[in-house]
Amino acid sequence: MKAPNNGWWRGGVIYQIYPRSYQDSNGDGIGDLPGITRRLDHIAALGADGIWLSPFFKSPMKDFGYDISDYNDVDPMFGTLADFKVLVDRAHALGLKVMIDQVYSHTADVHPWFVESRSSRTNDKADWYVWADPLDDGNPPNNWLSIFGGSAWQWDTRRRQYYLHNFLTSQPDLNFHCPQVQEAVLASVKFWCEFGVDGYRLDVVNFYFHDRQLRNNPGRGMPDGSDPAVSPVNPYAWQWHHHDKSQPENLPFLQRLRALIDEYPDTTMVGEIGDDDGLARVAEYTGGGDKLHMAYCFDLLGEPHGAPYLHGVFTRFNQVVGSGWPCWAITNHDIPRVATRWGGANPSMGLLRAAVALQLSLRGTACIYQGDELGLPEADVAFEDLQDPYGITMWPEYKGRDGCRTPMAWDSKAADLGFGGAAVNARPWLPVAQSHRALAVDVQGADPQSLLSHYQQLLRWRRGVPALIHGEMTLLSVHPQVLAYLRSHQGERVLCAFNLSDQPVTWDATTAGVVSAVLGDSGAQGAALQGSQVRFDPWGVLFARLV
Known part of the structure; x- marks a missing residue:
């Protein structure tokens, strides 16, 4: 239920x-x-x-x-x-x-499941890990690689098979097909x-x-x-x-x-x-x-x-x-x-x-x-x-x-x-x-x-702005320095704009709409609204409510 x-x-x-x-x-x-x-x-x-x-x-x-x-x-x-x-x-x-x-x-390779699985090809957990026979020349069964380096296959002398490990050799992969x-x-x-x-x-x-x-x-x-x-x-x-x-x-x-x-x-x-x-x-x-x-x-x-x-x-x-x-x-x-x-x-x-x-x-x-x-x-x-x-x-x-x-x-x-x-x-x-x-x-x-x-x-501050928690997100036009988007929820529209560079920039806010209030209690810094233009300092941030 x-x-x-x-x-x-x-x-x-x-x-x-x-x-x-x-x-x-x-x-x-x-x-x-x-x-x-x-x-x-x-x-x-x-x-x-x-x-x-x-x-x-x-x-x-x-x-x-x-x-x-x-x-x-x-x-x-x-x-x-x-x-x-x-x-x-x-x-x-x-x-x-x-x-x-x-x-x-x-x-881990010391997990009791793996200890049993590697002990033979016929035990109760023989199929709990990914085992495979070698190729005719003794090499691993395919070209898969480990994220931590080398082949993703490790030879095991007990079963005379390879087992799969996407990470360390001591981290054998479970067989979810089982x-x-x-x-x-x-x-x-x-x-x-x-x-x-x-x-x-x-x-x-x-x-x-x-x-x-x-x-x-x-x-x-x-x-x-x-x-x-x-x-x-x-x-x-x-x-x-x-x-x-x-x-x-x-x-x-x-x-x-x-x-x-x-x-x-x-x-x-x-x-x-x-x-x-x-x-x-x-x-x-x-x-x-x-x-x-x-x-x-x-x-x-x-x-x-x-x-x-x-x-x-x-x-x-x-x-x-x-x-x-x-x-x-x-x-x-x-x-x-x-x-x-x-x-x-x-x-x-x-x-x-x-x-x-x-x-x-x-x-x-x-x-x-x-x-x-x-x-x-x-x-x-x-x-x-x-x-x-x-x-x-x-x-x-x-x-x-x-x-x-x-x-x-x-x-x-x-x-x-x-x-x-x-x-x-x-x-x-x-x-x-x-x-x-x-x-x-x-x-x-x-x-x-x-x-x-x-x-x-x-x-x-964020807890009191439902649009930032529940709202939809609409990206504004791409800009060389400024990333901007709208968050909208139940009639509330919030502009979020960021100068993601170490150089000042002026950005046209009319692309977002008409700003009714700059939300200054967020702790955001480095942005000032001058008419329809936003003057950003390096790394400046603006949160504003739209009409």
Whole structure:
């Protein structure tokens, strides 16, 4: 039976927490669940609607929790199930929803399912993973590649077969063509819904199924770097991934998953999509109201961020979206921080103010990554301190994901920036970034002009503007510097305009209509209306109500 859903996620704001790096409560150098619970007041004061927790489940931590060995239990380094219950209860008391991050495309190689599956070709779980015989010359069955480098196939001497791994060799892919796998996954989903979580972030949700025929992917040639989701230094990008992911069988399973989630009131799902055409997959996977509630791809997670580029992204999405619903992120735990990615070595606070104003005024749900509210730049992690296996493999042209995963900056005066609190007994798992010291929460919380204060003000103001949460979005004409669009809801029309450059510009507002009032209490800066013209300072932002 379908439960009621208040749609809190639709136009809501989700705050992503990377547990290892948020707050260490016991001084072992690794963030944990009690540490997160301690800091929930910060997120509530920011004005978010919910939190997304990256994986905290049992894992050998080869990929830091994205290699799960028990879907239904907490890894001891993060705490216990009782600790998670305390976190959920505290979050709910503060009005925050709790979404957990589950990785269903693959498991750890020490997961009991895989241990049994690899033991023989005849055991009860022999078909739970993707196994294939070698070619006549002993090579892997096809040309599929791992995102983390090399072939996506690993030889196993027990079965004398290859198994598929889209990531590390220690992350074997589950075989979703096997009905028992689907049932086991759905049982885990049910476990956490019964526990009281409010939803899921689903890792690589388009990777669940593979082509049964194991056909080769066609080549695409060396990328030119224009696609933000494709790194030209990674051979994975040299293929069109027609057969190793985004298969049509994924859609019926997502419908089964949605039917289960719909049994629980006010729950939601957001999927991560890495695809050759991410925007189309977002539309496909969220359309119709019977699959994912929302999804995100990587079009805002690259270096391009000028007005013409973003206009093209949103134009393309509007063409394919239908009834779908996007989740817009500009940073997460896999991507260099937006301050550095868009702002370079010395990012402008104006750019960062404009970036969050843009993100929070788009049609869709917004996802903020921990530290974005402080404007933290990408940390420079020395090779000898790297933890990320992806970065270690691709060094030096790609330095991996550690630079956006360093400990959160709470206390500017503490040696570890307050990450370990008073009980500092071990070095943090990644070095703290000294470039974050002047941007710590204690500094910005005391400054009404800080970026943190801007986030708080903008989020408070946004709650009172229904058009920015529920409204339709209409793009205005493309401009070399200014991105502008209208948000419209029940007769309310709001103009959102941004100078996405470091040069001043004058823009003709008559393309939008007649402005009745400039909405100044949003905290937006750097724009003045002079008749029908808007004079933008560098990175200026204008919110205005139209007649």
